[in-house]
Amino acid sequence: MSIPFLDLSRWDEALKRRLCRKFSEVLDAGLFSGGEEVAKLSDAVNQFLKSRFSIPCANGTDALELALRALGIGPGDEVIVPAMTWVSSAEAVVMVGAKPVFWDTDENGLLKDDWENAVTKRTKALIPVHLYGKMVRMEALTEKAKNLGLKVIEDAAQAFGSFQHGKAAGTWGDVGCLSFYPTKNLGALGEAGMCLTQDAELARRLCLLLNHGQPVRDEHELVGRNSRIDTIQAAFLNVFLEDFEANQRKRKTLAKRYLDELSALSELRLPEGILESDHNAHLFVVQTDRRDELKSFLAKNGVGTAIHYPTVVSDLGPFESTGNFENARKLAAEGLSLPLNPNLSDAEVLQIIASIIGFFGQ
Structure with missing residues (x-):
């Protein structure tokens, strides 16, 4: 039996029918940008995550860039970013003209607690990344950042539904950034993202920035861009959100x-x-110094796996940076993601387990 790492075509028939009905509703309404479905998504996420403002946008990368711009971060500024993350965390910093300053992670891939050693007079913010769905210790981080006068932009792209002390990932910092890429725990059927904030003025700026700087059509308060969510993706997300907890x-x-x-x-x-509640089980990442052997063995036995991520961002050409990123590089060399999604059957999980035990000779 061949087991893919993730097969997004494995929807059950009842869900397919609900998605088809929702598509028909949007088609019949004839409104494909903004509208009721977008407002409904904002309200539903506000309620579920206990966020004051939830602002849908085109994708998770845009969410990060919008957050940086809304906070006034740009040329000459530095932003602390973990060395182990998806490239968007650093990419957005470069896109606003600021400089990403990389710092090592702990053994779980989360920004190390001693990140304050990266602070300089140019540092304006930091981006803690809730990698694989596991949250950084946000209470301590936000307190330290406040004392240092730094803004906090949470990269919660992988952590929708993670809660720490009853407070959701993305609601601790000045702005939280979500991705609804199809592979996420809450994923659209295309590209979509969201910014979370508890500050009314930041929410206003975010809404302006993602819609050409317009408070109303043909009035422009600032230079923005087009990062509006598609109505159809908001509608699909409203369907998927109904099943999220199950x-x-x-x-x-x-x-x-x-x-x-x-x-x-x-x-x-x-x-x-x-x-635990502060991990949403987005990815099940094991670590072994025999990672590549294990991946090859599992592939030969019909089990798909993935590597998130094989190279730390600070070693990539456009972002190359010197530094001691020992833990991040170790995770890049040894981390292997096993299949973990609601469409897996018990039999498939048992086959994966048996294959791993067989590899290690147990």
């Missing part, structure tokens, strides 16, 4: 099965805290 329970059940069955393998480091 899908999360399935993810946690599968993650627990992995933990229970693989915990005896001394050569395999399992993800920490994946069953």
